[in-house]
Amino acid sequence: MQRLADAGQMDEIERVVRAQGRAARQTAAVLALADTARKDRALRAMAASLRENLATILAANRRDEDAASGKDMSGAMRDRLHLDADRIEAMARGLEAIAALPDPIGRTLASWARPNGLKIARVSVPLGVIGIIYESRPNVTADAGGLCLKSGNAALLRGGSESAQSSQAILDCLQAGLRVAGLPEAAIQSLPAGDRRAVGVMLGMAEEIDLIIPRGGRGLIERVMAESRIPVLKHLDGICHTYVDGAADPAMARRIVLNAKMRRTGVCGATETLLLDQKALGFAGAIVADLIAAGCVVRGDTMAQMLDPRIMAASPADWDTEYLDAIISVAVVDGVEGAIAHINCHGSHHTEAIVTEDAAAAARFLAAIDAGIVMHNASTQFADGAEFGMGAEIGISTGKLHARGPVGAEQLTSFKYIVHGNGQVRP
Amino acid sequence: MQRLADAGQMDEIERVVRAQGRAARQTAAVLALADTARKDRALRAMAASLRENLATILAANRRDEDAASGKDMSGAMRDRLHLDADRIEAMARGLEAIAALPDPIGRTLASWARPNGLKIARVSVPLGVIGIIYESRPNVTADAGGLCLKSGNAALLRGGSESAQSSQAILDCLQAGLRVAGLPEAAIQSLPAGDRRAVGVMLGMAEEIDLIIPRGGRGLIERVMAESRIPVLKHLDGICHTYVDGAADPAMARRIVLNAKMRRTGVCGATETLLLDQKALGFAGAIVADLIAAGCVVRGDTMAQMLDPRIMAASPADWDTEYLDAIISVAVVDGVEGAIAHINCHGSHHTEAIVTEDAAAAARFLAAIDAGIVMHNASTQFADGAEFGMGAEIGISTGKLHARGPVGAEQLTSFKYIVHGNGQVRP
Numbered sequence: 001m002q003r004l005a006d007a008g009q010m011d012e013i014e015r016v017v018r019a020q021g022r023a024a025r026q027t028a029a030v031l032a033l034a035d036t037a038r039k040d041r042a043l044r045a046m047a048a049s050l051r052e053n054l055a056t057i058l059a060a061n062r063r064d065e066d067a068a069s070g071k072d073m074s075g076a077m078r079d080r081l082h083l084d085a086d087r088i089e090a091m092a093r094g095l096e097a098i099a100a101l102p103d104p105i106g107r108t109l110a111s112w113a114r115p116n117g118l119k120i121a122r123v124s125v126p127l128g129v130i131g132i133i134y135e136s137r138p139n140v141t142a143d144a145g146g147l148c149l150k151s152g153n154a155a156l157l158r159g160g161s162e163s164a165q166s167s168q169a170i171l172d173c174l175q176a177g178l179r180v181a182g183l184p185e186a187a188i189q190s191l192p193a194g195d196r197r198a199v200g201v202m203l204g205m206a207e208e209i210d211l212i213i214p215r216g217g218r219g220l221i222e223r224v225m226a227e228s229r230i231p232v233l234k235h236l237d238g239i240c241h242t243y244v245d246g247a248a249d250p251a252m253a254r255r256i257v258l259n260a261k262m263r264r265t266g267v268c269g270a271t272e273t274l275l276l277d278q279k280a281l282g283f284a285g286a287i288v289a290d291l292i293a294a295g296c297v298v299r300g301d302t303m304a305q306m307l308d309p310r311i312m313a314a315s316p317a318d319w320d321t322e323y324l325d326a327i328i329s330v331a332v333v334d335g336v337e338g339a340i341a342h343i344n345c346h347g348s349h350h351t352e353a354i355v356t357e358d359a360a361a362a363a364r365f366l367a368a369i370d371a372g373i374v375m376h377n378a379s380t381q382f383a384d385g386a387e388f389g390m391g392a393e394i395g396i397s398t399g400k401l402h403a404r405g406p407v408g409a410e411q412l413t414s415f416k417y418i419v420h421g422n423g424q425v426r427p
Numbered sequence: 428m429q430r431l432a433d434a435g436q437m438d439e440i441e442r443v444v445r446a447q448g449r450a451a452r453q454t455a456a457v458l459a460l461a462d463t464a465r466k467d468r469a470l471r472a473m474a475a476s477l478r479e480n481l482a483t484i485l486a487a488n489r490r491d492e493d494a495a496s497g498k499d500m501s502g503a504m505r506d507r508l509h510l511d512a513d514r515i516e517a518m519a520r521g522l523e524a525i526a527a528l529p530d531p532i533g534r535t536l537a538s539w540a541r542p543n544g545l546k547i548a549r550v551s552v553p554l555g556v557i558g559i560i561y562e563s564r565p566n567v568t569a570d571a572g573g574l575c576l577k578s579g580n581a582a583l584l585r586g587g588s589e590s591a592q593s594s595q596a597i598l599d600c601l602q603a604g605l606r607v608a609g610l611p612e613a614a615i616q617s618l619p620a621g622d623r624r625a626v627g628v629m630l631g632m633a634e635e636i637d638l639i640i641p642r643g644g645r646g647l648i649e650r651v652m653a654e655s656r657i658p659v660l661k662h663l664d665g666i667c668h669t670y671v672d673g674a675a676d677p678a679m680a681r682r683i684v685l686n687a688k689m690r691r692t693g694v695c696g697a698t699e700t701l702l703l704d705q706k707a708l709g710f711a712g713a714i715v716a717d718l719i720a721a722g723c724v725v726r727g728d729t730m731a732q733m734l735d736p737r738i739m740a741a742s743p744a745d746w747d748t749e750y751l752d753a754i755i756s757v758a759v760v761d762g763v764e765g766a767i768a769h770i771n772c773h774g775s776h777h778t779e780a781i782v783t784e785d786a787a788a789a790a791r792f793l794a795a796i797d798a799g800i801v802m803h804n805a806s807t808q809f810a811d812g813a814e815f816g817m818g819a820e821i822g823i824s825t826g827k828l829h830a831r832g833p834v835g836a837e838q839l840t841s842f843k844y845i846v847h848g849n850g851q852v853r854p
Contacts, residue, residue, distance in 0.1 A: 029771070029795070029797070032797070033794060033795065112816065114814070114815075114816055118805060118809065118814075120815060120816075125797075127827050127828070128797075128827065210827055210828070211827075211828065231658065231826070231828045249850070252850040255850060255852055256850065256852060258852075259852035259853060260852075263852070263853055344456070366845050367460060368456070368460065370456070370459070370552075370555075371843065372843060372844065373843065373844045373846060374843060374844070374845055374846070375846040375847075375848065376845075376846065376847050376848060377847070377848040377849055377850055377851075378545060378846055378847075378848030378850075378851045378852075379851065379852045379853050381852075381853040382545065382846065382848075382851065382853050387541070387545075387853065388541075388547060388844070389539065389541055389547075399658070400554050400555065400637055400638075400841040401554070401637075401638065401658045401828065401829045401841070402828045402829040404841055404842055404843065404844075405843075405844050414827035414828070414831055415831055416798065416799060416800065416801060416831065416832075417799065417800045417801070417815070417831075417832050418793050418801055418803075419800060419801070419802040419803065419805055419809065420802075420803050420804070420805075421802065421803060421804040421805030421809075422804055423676070423679040423682060423683065423804055423805070424804075424805045424806065424809065425682055425683060425685075425686035425687075425690070425805075425806045425808075426686060426690055426806050426808040426809050426814065
């Protein structure tokens with residue numbers, strides 16, 4: 001009987017999710033042709049609705065927090081789940097910022113004429129339907145929904161179950177904004193929460209969904225990559241390095257390393273490993289002392305440990321670890337070539353920085369490092385769509401296909417070739 | 428014993444293919460930094476080597492043809508396997524044409540400055556290692572190897588077993604060209620032929636290979652999509668439509684439809700379904716008569732059948748069939764909206780054309796059709812990288828991610844963000 005009941009429940013979940021997928025596919029055709037003013041009007045109306053419904057959203061969030069109070073959740077997870085008036089205002093401003101961005105759809109990316117008179121243009125179009133799977137961060141509901149609408153895509157959202165009530169209250173505001181602008185509510189839908197099987201159904205819907213974006217920890221992303229029959233835009237790890245060259249300005253190096261590691265330790269652009277040129281050891285002690293003074297645990301290789309008695313020994317696993325915490329590993333390398341070899345072995349193709357006054361060393365580093373973002377004399381914490389001027393981001397892609405680095409509205413597009421002739425036939 | 432022997436053989440194949448993958452990954456780092464002149468020198472030396480080794484290649488092709496003579500192969504397959512002096516000269520010219528293209532690597536795709544002084548540039552880089560799986564078409568060895576080299580990618584080629592000797596003789600010439608330019612031979616490698624398990628190993632090597640491009644029939648592509656742990660750039664079907672609007676120039680419509688269907692029936696850009704506006708029925712009889720006179724079988728819906736007694740009844744499956752043959756299905760639709768509805772239901776997102784003198788109808792069609800290429804008053808047979816002015820192509824992508832439409836050297840690239848600062852830290 002239990003099995004039969006489960007089978008019935010699965011049928012029901014599958015039926016619901018498939019119907020949502022079909023509705024999203026139909027809506028995508030409408031959104032692809034929606035004009036800029038209408039999309040931006042919806043985004044601004046969403047922001048207004050969030051502000052009007054502040055009390056409702058906070059009450060829903062309180063219910064989520066009460067339900068989560070007995071669960072085994074880390075402090076970071078509880079912090080992400082929490083909403084207050086400032087965070088809701090930040091979501092509203094985020095939607096207004098997306099409205100203010102140029103429309104990524106309908107841009108002529110290139111155009112040319114052929115000797116036979118054919119005129120060819122490559123024009124940006126939406127991807128279609130985007131499935132976004134995330135953990136219990138209710139603000140992602142607004143960010144992802146807004147970015148998908150701006151880029152003319154229908155969104156199928158699947159947030160974590162702990163934030164289900166908060167996300168639903170936010171989604172209600174987004175759909176109110178869609179109605180104000182005369183756009184279909186199915187432009188942004190939320191999958192049934194609280195049943196992991198809904199994700200499995202979603203990942204098999206290759207006819208209805210064009211792209212899956214998982215946003216969360218490694219476990220979530222690996223599950224999605226293993227199960228998905230749909231292309232995945234993934235952000236796997238952010239094992240970012242800052243390499244301090246012997247020709248670095250010592251004061252700049254101190255400032256950059258301290259910021260790159262300690263400004264916020266939980267973000268993917270935080271530096272996890274400090275690479276020190278052998279020739280930088282004369283001034284590197286101060287860099288380490290700054291980190292320790294700021295509360296950072298420092299783990300070093302044998303040579304690095306000579307800089308300060310408080311540096312503990314690093315294990316081999318340290319070089320491949322994304323701490324997301326106040327911990328840093330430090331290795332001494334032989335110049336820029338040593339840094340390149342270390343990073344191309346242990347890096348995660350996310351963000352890598354060099355600090356140096358030597359233009360040739362910088363050029364060599366920036367060319368040879370295989371990463372989405374390479375930086376010269378700047379903090380790796382700038383790895384962020386907003387800091388790049390791209391408006392909001394839905395994540396940072398560590399893959400090389402389609403989008404690399406910060407994924408904003410412009411990266412959620414495809415293109416088509418439009419060919420105008422006057423009767424040409426091919427010889 | 429048999430099982431043990433098989434296991435040992437599998438170990439050996441896996442060992443060989445994995446070693447090739449690692450060599451490709453290492454070589455990719457060299458190719459990414461190779462300058463334009465060196466790559467182009469290699470391409471021209473490859474072309475010269477093909478010409479010098481004409482007799483050797485033809486002899487190898489004869490051995491392939493002899494071995495295939497007893498096998499069950501279609502005439503089209505035998506034709507694709509066959510090489511002669513003209514076809515080898517065409518390969519050599521193709522490589523020279525690739526050499527003459529602008530370098531797709533190192534281009535600044537966009538650049539801007541931020542208020543804090545950070546300078547950001549998006550610069551094109553190679554994808555890394557590309558695996559290409561194709562059937563017994565030896566010319567693909569030269570095309571794919573040349574396009575990958577131009578775009579700074581290492582190539583792992585796996586051609587059909589029937590063309591193994593021909594492909595090896597061509598690969599020898601490509602590697603000779605690499606040596607002339609001082610580039611590593613591992614830039615273009617060929618997997619062991621004649622054992623399908625090598626493909627399985629290849630499709631699991633996500634660490635070593637960045638992209639898989641299958642080039643062949645639907646069976647091959649579906650196997651690759653089902654098994655691959657690596658992103659796939661796919662060309663599934665080419666069910667292309669030509670819609671003749673009531674406002675079409677009748678003479679132009681006749682010329683375009685005849686060419687779109689009959690110029691070459693086996694190419695993916697050939698029109699498979701003709702859609703006739705109800706208002707075009709007055710002049711559509713001549714279009715059908717042209718097709719029949721050229722040897723085309725015509726299958727129509729009830730209304731289309733009234734145009735000519737020689738039109739047979741179409742079955743529902745006809746609307747979803749890529750004939751790749753001298754067969755066409757004909758449906759009568761209610762204006763441009765009817766054409767859009769039919770195509771977005773039955774099309775394969777490849778190439779779709781409208782013939783009309785009505786600019787508004789054309790604009791509506793070009794905007795609403797979800798396909799990689801949309802055409803106005805031109806033959807769908809122009810769906811081809813060379814006809815687009817992109818040089819050689821490795822196929823036409825029917826997916827929306829990364830590359831859509833013809834895939835040439837430019838489409839085999841990714842990008843990185845290069846950020847220059849002068850000590851910026853994030854507030």
